Amino acid sequence: MNRYSIACAAFVSLGFTLAASNAQEIANPDQWSPAREAKISPVTQDELNAADKSTTNFLLTNGNYAQTRFYPAKQINRDNVKNLHVAWIFQTQVKESLETSPIVVDGVMYVTTSFSHVYAIDAKTGQQLWHYAHKMGPVTTYCCGPNNRGVQVLGDKVYLATLDSKLVALNAKTGEVVWTTDIADPEQGYSETMAPTVVKDKVLIGTNGGEYGIRGFLRAYDAKTGKLVWNFDTIPENSVGVWATKDATGRDMHRDIQAEKDQLAKIGDPYKRLGGGVWQNPAVDLAANRIYFVVGNPSPDLDGSLRPGDNLYTDSLVSLDLDTGKMACHFQYIAHDVWDLDAVSPPVLVNVQDKSGKTIPGVIHAGKTGHIYVHNRKDCSLIRFSEAMVPQENMWTLPTKEGARMLPGANGGVEWSPIATDPGQALAYAINLHQPMTYRVDSSPYPNGKLWLGGAFTAIPTEKQSGNITAVNYNSGKIKWQVKTPEPMIGGILATAGGLVFAGEGNGKFAAYNSSNGKELWNFHAGAGVNAPPSSYTVGGKQYVVVGAGGNTQVNFRRGDSIVAFTLD
Amino acid sequence: MHECHVTIAKAGPVAAPLLFSLTGMKSMVGNWMGMISRGIILGALLSAAPALAQGVAEKVKVCAGCHGQDGKPIDKAIPIIWGQQAGYIYIQLRDFKRGDRKNEIMQPIVASFEKNDMLAIAEYFAQKPWPNLGQPRSAKDVAQRALSAEHSVGCTGCHLEQFQGDGTVPRLAGQSRDYLAKTIADFRTRARGNNPGMTDLMRATPPDDLAALAEYLAGL
Numbered sequence: 001m002n003r004y005s006i007a008c009a010a011f012v013s014l015g016f017t018l019a020a021s022n023a024q025e026i027a028n029p030d031q032w033s034p035a036r037e038a039k040i041s042p043v044t045q046d047e048l049n050a051a052d053k054s055t056t057n058f059l060l061t062n063g064n065y066a067q068t069r070f071y072p073a074k075q076i077n078r079d080n081v082k083n084l085h086v087a088w089i090f091q092t093q094v095k096e097s098l099e100t101s102p103i104v105v106d107g108v109m110y111v112t113t114s115f116s117h118v119y120a121i122d123a124k125t126g127q128q129l130w131h132y133a134h135k136m137g138p139v140t141t142y143c144c145g146p147n148n149r150g151v152q153v154l155g156d157k158v159y160l161a162t163l164d165s166k167l168v169a170l171n172a173k174t175g176e177v178v179w180t181t182d183i184a185d186p187e188q189g190y191s192e193t194m195a196p197t198v199v200k201d202k203v204l205i206g207t208n209g210g211e212y213g214i215r216g217f218l219r220a221y222d223a224k225t226g227k228l229v230w231n232f233d234t235i236p237e238n239s240v241g242v243w244a245t246k247d248a249t250g251r252d253m254h255r256d257i258q259a260e261k262d263q264l265a266k267i268g269d270p271y272k273r274l275g276g277g278v279w280q281n282p283a284v285d286l287a288a289n290r291i292y293f294v295v296g297n298p299s300p301d302l303d304g305s306l307r308p309g310d311n312l313y314t315d316s317l318v319s320l321d322l323d324t325g326k327m328a329c330h331f332q333y334i335a336h337d338v339w340d341l342d343a344v345s346p347p348v349l350v351n352v353q354d355k356s357g358k359t360i361p362g363v364i365h366a367g368k369t370g371h372i373y374v375h376n377r378k379d380c381s382l383i384r385f386s387e388a389m390v391p392q393e394n395m396w397t398l399p400t401k402e403g404a405r406m407l408p409g410a411n412g413g414v415e416w417s418p419i420a421t422d423p424g425q426a427l428a429y430a431i432n433l434h435q436p437m438t439y440r441v442d443s444s445p446y447p448n449g450k451l452w453l454g455g456a457f458t459a460i461p462t463e464k465q466s467g468n469i470t471a472v473n474y475n476s477g478k479i480k481w482q483v484k485t486p487e488p489m490i491g492g493i494l495a496t497a498g499g500l501v502f503a504g505e506g507n508g509k510f511a512a513y514n515s516s517n518g519k520e521l522w523n524f525h526a527g528a529g530v531n532a533p534p535s536s537y538t539v540g541g542k543q544y545v546v547v548g549a550g551g552n553t554q555v556n557f558r559r560g561d562s563i564v565a566f567t568l569d
Numbered sequence: 570m571h572e573c574h575v576t577i578a579k580a581g582p583v584a585a586p587l588l589f590s591l592t593g594m595k596s597m598v599g600n601w602m603g604m605i606s607r608g609i610i611l612g613a614l615l616s617a618a619p620a621l622a623q624g625v626a627e628k629v630k631v632c633a634g635c636h637g638q639d640g641k642p643i644d645k646a647i648p649i650i651w652g653q654q655a656g657y658i659y660i661q662l663r664d665f666k667r668g669d670r671k672n673e674i675m676q677p678i679v680a681s682f683e684k685n686d687m688l689a690i691a692e693y694f695a696q697k698p699w700p701n702l703g704q705p706r707s708a709k710d711v712a713q714r715a716l717s718a719e720h721s722v723g724c725t726g727c728h729l730e731q732f733q734g735d736g737t738v739p740r741l742a743g744q745s746r747d748y749l750a751k752t753i754a755d756f757r758t759r760a761r762g763n764n765p766g767m768t769d770l771m772r773a774t775p776p777d778d779l780a781a782l783a784e785y786l787a788g789l
């Protein structure tokens with residue numbers, strides 16, 4: 001149900017006291033920062049359509065509608081990146097997990113923090129322009145940190161989705177609330193952490209809640225009014241599917257199909273509480289007028305006994321018509337998932353070679369399994385999958401009462417971290433986690449919006465964890481290069497026309513690598529986990545790279561509150 | 570990927586459920602008997618917070634009898650609710666009313682509460698300062714054991730880095746050790762049945778580690 005309301009009661013911290021709602025938030029952070037106008041021109045749809053060519057702005061969470069995270073400026077390049085230095089540091093005073101993708105419009109940067117704060121910052125100096133502190137409702141339900149991954153700007157509005165499951169449009173110049181819409185009931189397990197994708201006057205938004213027995217969705221709201229335009233339930237009323245016994249790579253998943261069929265006859269289709277969250281941005285194919293996104297895990301995560309069938313469209317790539325929300329195609333990676341190895345990292349639209357070597361429009365997704373999957377954009381069919389980027393062992397061992405060891409661990413592989421691509425090299429760059437875990441099943445009935453795991457996945461304390469950055473040729477599926485990191489990696493990556501990729505680590509290191517061979521060319525230690533996707537932009541004739549350093553809740557990396565921008569002399 | 574919740578309840582006409590609970594408590598745990606005999610609940614009833622809106626003020630009077638007039642519970646097995654997360658308090662009150670969480674004292678008290686009452690009571694206690702029970706910091710070996718369990722299960726994914734909680738997830742830092750230990754035990758046996766996710770996580774953790782965790786959290 002969507003309750004729709006327009007709330008013009010602006011809550012912008014125009015320099016007055018802000019009541020802290022959480023210990024990680026500072027009371028009255030803006031005492032000495034009076035609000036100033038963010039002087040931007042309205043962002044047009046044409047500008048958004050051409051975001052992949054802009055060497056000044058950074059307009060979408062993953063760079064552009066195709067979500068390539070390939071930034072076309074090359075002032076910062078392999079030859080001079082060794083001279084990169086800090087331009088400014090902005091401290092938000094919200095010291096919690098920081099996953100924002102900075103958005104830059106006309107020299108104004110918009111970043112968000114945990115607990116759904118938004119800051120407008122002068123992108124040249126790092127000075128605060130305004131701060132929106134969302135008045136959070138008392139009930140929030142989320143599993144993996146009070147994260148927020150950013151905003152998008154269209155026209156004169158900034159769009160934000162909040163932890164208490166509201167969609168908010170702000171005045172981009174002042175931060176005042178223009179309208180607010182309730183998306184879903186947080187008491188039932190719904191929350192928002194993703195940045196909206198705004199296209200053709202529609203605000204596209206999914207939902208978290210796969211650990212709470214929600215029924216997932218992707219929706220389009222009217223960008224001007226906040227009214228619902230269409231809704232797509234990620235779980236259809238017939239969620240049974242084809243009783244697939246093998247995953248996308250052809251491995252047997254050890255399903256007991258007869259037992260599932262018996263259970264289906266007994267309890268019926270479990271679609272109402274089957275999960276299927278969408279909490280990463282859809283890619284938009286402007287030419288075909290279609291969107292592509294991935295759907296997360298079924299509820300409960302580890303207990304398949306309560307949800308017979310393939311659990312469509314969990315763990316799937318899904319494509320919809322942008323205007324109507326009608327489904328165009330889908331591809332399920334893991335049917336009846338009982339490991340939470342779902343599909344999370346946002347898909348990317350690039351041209352790829354099909355099996356015959358012909359170049360066609362493709363869509364690629366990096367899985368928690370550690371594979372990069374390459375699809376035909378037309379029908380979602382799988383063309384190939386890459387070599388595994390992380391160790392895989394005992395796949396697909398079923399969870400047991402005692403706990404069964406299997407690799408990858410439930411965070412991946414590639415978690416939510418967006419990948420980057422360099423179409424000129426046909427390379428996809430992904431950051432990975434290696435966390436040996438045991439999978440344990442313990443059945444319990446639906447708990448009315450409470451955490452519903454159906455067991456537990458636990459890291460094995462005696463086994464070493466690590467991470468890596470991996471470049472994969474998506475036309476061959478072969479790994480081109482890989483850089484090992486001492487800790488699991490989560491946050492995202494950026495590629496640039498300067499022949500570089502930028503990525504951060506949980507220990508605070510932020511580094512630039514040669515995008516062709518993985519050689520490290522520069523690094524900086526930020527003092528807190530760099531677990532956010534970097535962005536780049538140009539202002540005053542100088543290119544910058546910017547990233548959040550605030551650590552991560554899910555993997556428990558050192559918290560901080562900094563947005564750090566780098567440039568050359 | 571992990572999480573948990575808890576809660577309390579709210580009040581309608583508080584006096585009636587309170588009296589009911591007082592008279593009905595004779596058969597309950599010894600601690601409660603002692604408490605009643607000392608007249609603590611009655612004392613709490615007579616000293617309500619005057620600044621509060623009348624309705625809520627009336628309803629929260631009863632709470633001090635067990636949870637403490639100064640926020641320090643009168644028994645170690647009773648949780649601190651002063652300064653607790655409002656969303657958590659609300660959900661617990663709701664669950665007592667629904668019967669999803671069982672407690673012979675709390676369930677009659679919340680029986681007549683409506684949602685708005687529960688939200689108001691939750692907010693009232695959330696605004697109170699968290700009391701310091703003066704529990705000792707855990708020894709180094711205990712802390713290491715606790716943190717090892719935390720890393721394995723990922724407690725901070727929901728309770729956050731400083732175990733302060735947020736929204737419907739409770740603060741654990743500085744909570745009564747006995748209450749924490751009892752709650753963990755109750756999750757494991759499903760005696761505390763209103764959060765199966767927590768049951769899963771507690772069952773996946775060795776009991777010795779959980780004991781260390783309770784001691785560690787209490788000392789924060």
